[in-house]
Amino acid sequence: MLGNIPQHHCEPKVEEVFGVAVNTPQRRRWSQRTEQTIIGYLCLLPTFAYAAVFLVFPVIFSLVLSFRRWPMFGPKKFVGWENYIRIFQDDLFWLGLKNAGRYTIAFVPLSIITSLFVALLLNTKIRGINFYRTGYFIPTITSAVAVAVVWTFLFDTNYGLVNDWLTRLGFERVGWLSDPKVAMWSIVFFSIWRGLGYNVVIYLAALQGVPVQLYEAAKIDGAGWWAQFRYITLPMVSPTTFFMFIMGIIGSIQVFEQIFIMTGGGPMRSTYVVFMYMYDYAFRYNEMGYAAAVGYIMAVLIFILTLINMKVTGKSVHYDQA
Amino acid sequence: MRKNSVAVRKVVGKLVTHLILMIGLVIMIIPFLWMVTTSLKEIWEVFTPQMQWLPETPIWQNYVDAWNYAPFGRYYLNTAFVSISVVVLQLTICSLAAFALSRLEFPGRDIIFYGILGTMMLPGTIMLVPSYLVLHWLGWIDTYWALIIPAVFNAFGIFLLRQFFMTIPKDLDDAAIIDGCSRFGVLWRMIIPLSKPALAAIGLMTFMGQWNSFMWPLIVTNSENMRTITVGISMFKDQFSNMWTLMMAASTTATIPLLILFFFSQRFFIEGITLTGMKG
Numbered sequence: 160m161l162g163n164i165p166q167h168h169c170e171p172k173v174e175e176v177f178g179v180a181v182n183t184p185q186r187r188r189w190s191q192r193t194e195q196t197i198i199g200y201l202c203l204l205p206t207f208a209y210a211a212v213f214l215v216f217p218v219i220f221s222l223v224l225s226f227r228r229w230p231m232f233g234p235k236k237f238v239g240w241e242n243y244i245r246i247f248q249d250d251l252f253w254l255g256l257k258n259a260g261r262y263t264i265a266f267v268p269l270s271i272i273t274s275l276f277v278a279l280l281l282n283t284k285i286r287g288i289n290f291y292r293t294g295y296f297i298p299t300i301t302s303a304v305a306v307a308v309v310w311t312f313l314f315d316t317n318y319g320l321v322n323d324w325l326t327r328l329g330f331e332r333v334g335w336l337s338d339p340k341v342a343m344w345s346i347v348f349f350s351i352w353r354g355l356g357y358n359v360v361i362y363l364a365a366l367q368g369v370p371v372q373l374y375e376a377a378k379i380d381g382a383g384w385w386a387q388f389r390y391i392t393l394p395m396v397s398p399t400t401f402f403m404f405i406m407g408i409i410g411s412i413q414v415f416e417q418i419f420i421m422t423g424g425g426p427m428r429s430t431y432v433v434f435m436y437m438y439d440y441a442f443r444y445n446e447m448g449y450a451a452a453v454g455y456i457m458a459v460l461i462f463i464l465t466l467i468n469m470k471v472t473g474k475s476v477h478y479d480q481a
Numbered sequence: 482m483r484k485n486s487v488a489v490r491k492v493v494g495k496l497v498t499h500l501i502l503m504i505g506l507v508i509m510i511i512p513f514l515w516m517v518t519t520s521l522k523e524i525w526e527v528f529t530p531q532m533q534w535l536p537e538t539p540i541w542q543n544y545v546d547a548w549n550y551a552p553f554g555r556y557y558l559n560t561a562f563v564s565i566s567v568v569v570l571q572l573t574i575c576s577l578a579a580f581a582l583s584r585l586e587f588p589g590r591d592i593i594f595y596g597i598l599g600t601m602m603l604p605g606t607i608m609l610v611p612s613y614l615v616l617h618w619l620g621w622i623d624t625y626w627a628l629i630i631p632a633v634f635n636a637f638g639i640f641l642l643r644q645f646f647m648t649i650p651k652d653l654d655d656a657a658i659i660d661g662c663s664r665f666g667v668l669w670r671m672i673i674p675l676s677k678p679a680l681a682a683i684g685l686m687t688f689m690g691q692w693n694s695f696m697w698p699l700i701v702t703n704s705e706n707m708r709t710i711t712v713g714i715s716m717f718k719d720q721f722s723n724m725w726t727l728m729m730a731a732s733t734t735a736t737i738p739l740l741i742l743f744f745f746s747q748r749f750f751i752e753g754i755t756l757t758g759m760k761g
Contacts, residue, residue, distance in 0.1 A: 195585040198664050202581035203593060205574045209634040214600050217611035224611060231617075280502055285495050293747065294506045297513065300743045300750065302693040304711040305732040308718055309516045312725050320515055323532045352508065360754045413606060416695050420715060434606070441610050442700055451610045458604040 221451045229448035242452035252453070255433035256460075258343065262432065263411035265347045270358065271403050273351055275396070278362035279388075292363075299356035307420035310349050311336065314421075336422050339429035346430055349417055358403060365399040366392070394477040401476045405468050409461055433457060513736070520544070520729035527725045540726070547730040550721065552705060556713035557734075563628045563698075563709060564691040568684045570633040575683070576676075579642035580668045584654060594643070601636045609700075616701060627701040628709070632691060638683045641756055645679040646672055682753035685746060692739060710735045 225242055229235045246252050281292055298306060313320045314335035322332045335345040373391050382390070393400075415434040418424060424431035437457070441450035519527060521539040548554060581587075582594050612631060613622075621627040654667050662670065673680070695711040702708050708716070714731050721727060743750055 192586070194664070196587035199581040199585040199587040199590065202577040202585075206578045206597065206634065206639070209574070210597075210600065212615060213612060213631055213634065214603060214608075217608050217615065218603060220614070221607045221611045224614075277502075277505060280498050283495075283498055285498055291502050291506060295509050296750075297740070297743070298509055300689055300739050301513075301736045302695075302711055302714075302739070304693070304695045304714050305735040306512065308714060308728055308732050309512045311718075312519070312729065313512055313515065315725075318528055318725070320511075320532070355509070357754055360751055364755045409604075419696075420718070437606065437609070441613070447610050447614065451607075454604075454606040454608075454610060457606040461604050461606070 221454060224448050225452035225455050227448040229446070229451075231445040231447060235448075238448070242449045243456070245449065246452055246456060251428075251431070252433065252436055254428060255431055255436040258428075258430060259412050259414060259432040259434070261343055262347060262414050262430075263408055265344070266350055266411050266414075267404060267407040269347065270351045270354060270407060271400060274355055274358035274362055274403070275400070277355060278359045278366055279392070281359060282363060282366045292359075295359055296356035298353050303353060303416050304420055306353060307349065307417045310345075310352075311421050314345055334426075337426050339427045342422055342426055342430050346414075346418055346421060349421065350414070353417075361399060361403070362396065365396040369395040397475065397477045401472060404472060405465060408464055408468065412457065412461055412464070516729045516732055516736075519726060520733045522726050524724065524726050543726045543730040544734065547717075547727040547734075550727060551713055551717050551731070553710070553713060553731060553734060555706060556708050556710040559625075559628075559707060560692055560709040560711075561738075563625065564688050566625075566629045567632045567691045568688050570629065571635050571638060571687050572680055572684055574633055575635055575638040575642050576668065576673060576680070578639045579646050580672065582639070583643045583646040584651065584667070584672070585664075597636050597639055613700060622701055623703045623707050625707070628698055628707070631697065632687075632694075635683070635687065638687070641683060642676065642679060645676050649675050678749070678752065679756075681746070681749045682756055685742075685749045686753040688742075689739060689750075 226237060226239060227235055228238050228241075277295060281288060281295070312318075316322060316332055316334045316337050319335070321335060326332060333341060336342050369392065373395070374387055377387050377391055413434050414432055415438065418430050418432055418435065419438075422430045424435050433453070434457070437450050437453040440446045440453060518535055520543055521541070522536040522543075523540055526533065526536055578597070582590060582597075616622055616627045616631070619626070621630070649672060653671060657667050657671055658664075693711060694709070695715070698709040698712045699715065702712060714728075714735055717731055718728060
């Protein structure tokens, strides 16, 4: 029984008592360490295998691919910078980038403001608060595809519920998804609607972490609700805002699913985004090398944007959690 | 007098809060109600200028029809099988990795840990094409392997579990080992049972992500038999673009399992999001 006691427990005591490591069973200590090493690497084996096949190899191979003409079937060959040059000369690529940019600029700030606003309301002590919280959360857990189909129906120009209500109120019908000027806004609205519950939960957690004493002190000093919001709440949740800002931009540049379902990039390519461009080249035209090059360009763009964010926006983040 | 006006302002404030929240709630919930009622309408009731909320008589046949037009039963089974497999495999892989990274001491451990964290920075745009090619070479396109295996790794899950495991006192390990427990026994009999809340939160988020995942199944499946429910709905929409009643029936069936799951495990969902939201 006693022989099983792990050595690292006994060892310090032995040294304390005798001043030197007397009678330390070197062999046992060594085997302890070897055992941990073997078991440790064994436990990490699935992770390593996955990382090698699905993370490390793809990253490197993608770069190789981007300098080649690589149809799924047929001859493949090295073409140098040709893919990149073709991409930068393609108006459709720039249109995709522009549309993704439009989406990002509209979605990220609106989504953050709406989430914070709703979270503030849901952070009050009123009756039925759990009921509200559950309700606001529901769109987030449902399948984006299913609810995108539902919203396509709601946004239908002739038979959609939204236009039905508008006409009852005496307004003109709007081509929510069929008018090139409006379609992107409808997509943005949908994305906010779907993501709201998730963001609200995160903001609620942040709001509940703000020490109550700060508000009490501010009240004594005569601060109104706006001053409290501006000088306490906003700075205290700024790490969360910053997190959402960065993640929002990264996600928005790659927006795809809701657009694929709701408009397919139309009408008149007004919602055609850059991820769709990559998808089309990879899985419709089977130009894997070209698509890989688009992927790399997008990744570099995301990386640069994130760096700028860290530098510029990161400064105004208040990390001192009282 | 002053006391009164403060009280009045409080009541008014609460009423306004209720009002705004109610309007918001309507926007959040109405699409689902409209989805369900439309799924029970006759098709002409959809294409009428005088829209009604409720169908004259509920047409349950829509559900039967939708399931007959496309093999939604099969989609369902595929989605459930893939989602559950991914959750089980992912939790296993994450637990093993987190165990090694939190309880054992061996050379290179911390470098490996930071390496795993670093993979979270890899942008999906780079991975899409080469991952597809890897699956193609493995001959996995249009098989369950392609749907399951690429999703079994979760760097953030490893990170969360490692943090959670570290809160369990290490003395417990030693005690267990003295009592003749093996290293894996420590993980399986002690750490896993103690980490149930964390595992549940991660598992639920993964399940939800898998059930709802769309782009990957869209890319790696070709045949009808392998489609998941999201891909099925998308294809259904392309084929029957104006059959709103059937489409709403299909959407309802895709949505309900998650809603049920959510109502039974709301706490873990919220925990899961709060955990993943702290990524920054």
